[in-house]
Amino acid sequence: MEIKIEHQPSPEILQKLGVYQWGIWQKEASKFPWTYDTQETCYFLAGDVIVTPDGGQPVTMGKGDLVTFPAGMSCTWEIKSDVKKHYTFD
16 A cells, blocks of 8 residues: 655646645644545645554655545554645545
C-alpha cells in the first residue's frame, strides 16, 4: 500500500479535480492512529505531517501537497504543525 504525493500540483489539476469544492478538515499538532476504510485524496492548505504506514516507512507531507491514501491502510499520523486540508473519499 502506497501513499501517493504530488508536490505543488498546478492550479489546472486542482481545478479539474474540484479540490476547492471538497470538505475542509483541521487538526492541531498531535499524534494518533488511523485506518482508511476508503481511499482518501486530500490537498494540504497548511501544516506539516509525518504519516507512517503500519510496518512501513514514514512519509512527510504538508502545505501544497496533493496526497492519496489507499483504502485499507492503517497508519500513524504525527502532525508537527496545525493542519488544514481539503479532502474527499472515493
